[in-house]
Amino acid sequence: MPRKTKKQKILASLHKQNLFTANAAIEKEPEAVKSTPKIFQPIIKSPEHSFFFSDLKKSLILTSIVVALEITLYFARLIK
Missing domain, CATH: 1.20.5 (Single alpha-helices involved in coiled-coils or other helix-helix interfaces)
Known part of the structure; x- marks a missing residue:
């Protein structure tokens, strides 16, 4: 072409x-x-942020329990 x-x-x-x-x-x-008329709806805050600290506390407690359990099992094997 x-x-x-x-x-x-x-x-x-x-x-x-x-x-x-x-x-x-x-x-x-x-x-x-x-x-068309625009309809504005109010913004509703989600409750996701309100549970953050309670979930953080629970996860820290669980991890500390697991670490303590591993340490006790480690020393229990050494003593035997």
């Missing part, structure tokens, strides 16, 4: 611009007709 010349490129870009402006003018009319 032969390449486009400068004149053909300019004509193609002008044609493309004309199509976009024609489509934009047609599409703007229905948007003016479609006017």
Whole structure:
């Protein structure tokens, strides 16, 4: 296929611009007709943050129990 010349490129870009402006003018009319009222709903804070410290405390207690159990089992094996 032969390449486009400068004149053909300019004509193609002008044609493309004309199509976009024609489509934009047609599409703007229905948007003016479609006017729906926006309904704002209040933001509700989720309770996820309220349980953070209680979950943190429980996990720290469980990990300390596991570590203490491992240490006691280690020393129990050494004594035998």
